Each structure stands twice: as C-alpha cells, then as structure tokens.
Amino acid sequence: MAEGSVAEVKQSLAAVGYLADEPAALVSFLAQKLGKPVLVEGPAGVGKTELAKALSRASGRELVRLQCYEGLDEAKAMYEWNYRKQLLRIQAGGEAGWEDVQDDIFSTDFLLERPLMQAIASREPVVLLIDEIDKTDQEFEAMLLELLSDFQITIPELGRIEATTMPIVVLTSNDSRELTEALKRRCLYLWLDYPELEREMEIVRLHTPEISETLARKLVEVIRMVRGLDLKKPPSIAESIDWARTLLLLGAEDIDRETFTQSMSIIVKHRTDIDLVAERVGVKLAEPSSPAAG
Ligand SMILES: Nc1ncnc2c1ncn2[C@@H]1O[C@H](COP(=O)(O)OP(=O)(O)O)[C@@H](O)[C@H]1O
Numbered sequence: 001m002a003e004g005s006v007a008e009v010k011q012s013l014a015a016v017g018y019l020a021d022e023p024a025a026l027v028s029f030l031a032q033k034l035g036k037p038v039l040v041e042g043p044a045g046v047g048k049t050e051l052a053k054a055l056s057r058a059s060g061r062e063l064v065r066l067q068c069y070e071g072l073d074e075a076k077a078m079y080e081w082n083y084r085k086q087l088l089r090i091q092a093g094g095e096a097g098w099e100d101v102q103d104d105i106f107s108t109d110f111l112l113e114r115p116l117m118q119a120i121a122s123r124e125p126v127v128l129l130i131d132e133i134d135k136t137d138q139e140f141e142a143m144l145l146e147l148l149s150d151f152q153i154t155i156p157e158l159g160r161i162e163a164t165t166m167p168i169v170v171l172t173s174n175d176s177r178e179l180t181e182a183l184k185r186r187c188l189y190l191w192l193d194y195p196e197l198e199r200e201m202e203i204v205r206l207h208t209p210e211i212s213e214t215l216a217r218k219l220v221e222v223i224r225m226v227r228g229l230d231l232k233k234p235p236s237i238a239e240s241i242d243w244a245r246t247l248l249l250l251g252a253e254d255i256d257r258e259t260f261t262q263s264m265s266i267i268v269k270h271r272t273d274i275d276l277v278a279e280r281v282g283v284k285l286a287e288p289s290s291p292a293a294g
C-alpha cells in the first residue's frame with residue numbers, strides 16, 4: 001500500500017473487503033503519512049477491529065494483535081522472562097560458573113515476546129492492533145504512552161530495544177470509559193458510528209453477495225428502525241450481516257411479520273430489547289416455556 005492520496009487508500013481498503021467512509025479513509029491515509037497511532041472509538045460491531053485487519057491486508061504487513069482485558073499487565077502485553085527455561089539452565093549449571101549462567105539466562109533466548117515487544121522488534125513493518133484498550137486501567141495506558149511516542153521498550157537487563165521499522169498502530173475502544181487526554185493527544189482520532197444506509201447496504205451485499213438489492217435495502221431499513229428504539233444493545237453491522245445470512249438460509253424473499261418474528265433473535269439479544277421490539281413491531285412472541293402447571 002503506497003498510496004499517494006486518500007482516494008487511493010479508500011480503494012485499496014475496498015479491494016480487501018473494507019468499505020471505508022471518508023473520515024476512516026482520511027485517518028488511515030494520515031496514519032501512514034504522519035506515522036501516528038490511530039485511536040478508533042465507537043459502539044461494538046461497527047468495524048473498528050476490521051479496519052486494522054484491512055490495513056494489514058491492504059499493506060501486506062503482518063497483523064500483531066494485543067487483545068486487552070481487565071488486569072492485563074506488562075508481562076502479558078510486552079515481555080516476560082521464561083522462568084521455567086531459566087530455572088532449567090541454572091540447574092544444568094555450567095563449567096564456567098555462575099557468571100556465564102547469569103549472562104545466558106538474561107539474553108533474548110530466554111525472553112518471551114508479547115505483542116508489543118513483537119511489534120517493536122519485528123524486522124518487517126507490521127500493523128499493531130491494540131484492541132479494546134478501554135478494558136484496561138489507566139496505569140496500563142500510561143505504560144503505553146512511552147511506547148507510542150518513542151516506539152521503544154527498555155528491558156533493565158538488556159537495555160533499550162528500538163523499533164527499526166515504523167508500525168502502523170491502531171487502538172480501538174468501545175467507549176466504556178473515558179481514555180486519558182495524554183493518550184488521545186498522541187493519537188489521530190476516528191469516531192466510527194453506524195453507517196449511512198447506502199454504505200451499510202454495500203457492506204451487507206459485500207458479505208452476502210447472494211442477497212437481492214431489494215431485500216438488502218429492506219433489511220437495512222428495518223435495522224435502522226430498530227436502532228432508533230431505546231435498546232440496551234442496538235444491532236450493529238455484525239448483526240446486519242448475520243441477519244442477511246439467516247434470511248438467505250431461510251429462503252426469505254421479503255421481511256414479513258412471520259420472517260421477522262422467526263429471525264429477530266439474530267439482531268436483538270436481550271430479553272427486554274426483544275420485548276420492546278416485539279411491542280413496537282406488533283409481533284406476538286411465544287411465551288417462554290415453563291413447566292406445565294396443573
Ligand atoms: N466498513 C466495513 N466494510 C466491510 N465490513 C465491515 C465494515 N465495517 C464492519 N464490517 C464487518 O462488520 C463486522 C463487525 O466488525 P468489527 O470490526 O468486529 O466491529 P468492532 O470491532 O467495531 O466491534 C465484521 O464482520 C466486519 O467485517
């Protein structure tokens with residue numbers, strides 16, 4: 001991917017199956033030109049993770065992914081010493097004595113590289129995806145800041161490891177908590193939201209080419225109507241795609257009341273949401289089965 005313009009970036013993303021809107025294409029272009037990390041925020045299922053994967057496919061760079069979770073620490077994100085291997089080496093001892101052993105066990109051979117280290121140490125430029133950063137705590141964010149501004153990691157026993165190639169870094173957040181200003185300042189920012197009708201239709205048809213244009217349009221219209229209700233979890237692009245596949249499997253040519261009732265659990269997944277949608281659309285749901293009384 002050696003694009004000279006935003007339009008070319010958009011095209012190369014489309015060529016690998018990602019339909020970017022203008023802001024997403026612009027930020028992807030700038031990320032490569034400015035060498036800055038991109039922070040992508042937005043609700044679940046709108047294509048945040050997929051953008052990073054698409055950038056990797058389009059650029060031919062390997063994708064290095066750090067999936068964040070509560071309690072994620074440096075040892076799992078950056079590197080840790082392989083204690084087992086170190087212990088075995090110590091037990092094996094050596095003719096030359098302890099000093100040799102010590103040199104040995106704190107060399108890269110005894111290091112377990114985690115995603116951040118892998119991305120920095122890689123000889124080929126990579127796409128580094130730090131997925132769902134909002135699941136970690138502020139302490140972890142602070143640790144990342146250093147890495148994101150200098151692209152280097154310091155290991156006390158080994159010294160500084162600097163990136164020899166510039167990774168494209170994509171951080172995603174489901175917006176479950178405010179990220180620190182310090183982090184935002186270092187990143188280009190992209191807010192991804194539910195797409196416009198026409199683009200969502202294109203995305204659905206890209207993932208399920210067998211669906212007719214009429215049915216795809218109807219599907220996206222219904223999805224948008226459902227999104228307008230005050231739901232706990234509104235359906236995302238992921239649900240639109242799943243629903244399109246389901247409708248094809250059911251052989252549905254239209255979304256009539258019966259089809260809707262039959263398949264609505266694909267797009268709404270909370271009991272209270274299901275009730276709300278059913279009420280609004282006027283469909284009768286089967287009562288949850290309970291042990292027959294009397
Ligand atoms: N712009 C897009 N072009 C093509 N497919 C998309 C696009 N946006 C989302 N998708 C599809 O929607 C689904 C959900 O996207 P994902 O990246 O997992 O969402 P998020 O990370 O925001 O929760 C994936 O199957 C992805 O391929």
Ligand SMILES: [Mg+2]
Nearest residue numbers: 048049050172
């Ligand atoms: Mg994701």
